[in-house]
Amino acid sequence: xxxxxxxxxxxxxxxxxxxDHAPEFPKYYETxxxxxxxxxxxIQSISAVDHDDSAEGHRFYFSLAQEATNDSYFTVKDxxxx
Numbered sequence: 001x002x003x004x005x006x007x008x009x010x011x012x013x014x015x016x017x018x019x020d021h022a023p024e025f026p027k028y029y030e031t032x033x034x035x036x037x038x039x040x041x042x043i044q045s046i047s048a049v050d051h052d053d054s055a056e057g058h059r060f061y062f063s064l065a066q067e068a069t070n071d072s073y074f075t076v077k078d079x080x081x082x
Contacts, residue, residue: 021051023060045079 031044048060062076 019052023048023050023058025049043074 026047026049029044029046033043037043046062048058048062050058050060052058061078064072064074064076
């Protein structure tokens with residue numbers, strides 16, 4: 001290498017895209033369970049939205065809180081949507 005052809009430069013990168021909006025429910029959900037509901041019955045479908053732009057779309061995952069999974073009579077099933 002020729003030392004006369006070597007140089008260094010500092011490059012600063014400013015990221016302009018930030019996560020301005022947290023995911024949220026698009027509406028208020030109020031769910032009721034009838035006393036004659038059967039095991040495995042669908043009780044409520046929920047979805048979420050995120051107002052941050054995303055070229056590939058947003059993917060959300062829902063789950064029961066860890067402390068609720070041991071003694072819960074409810075399960076959460078991913079329907080492959082949002």
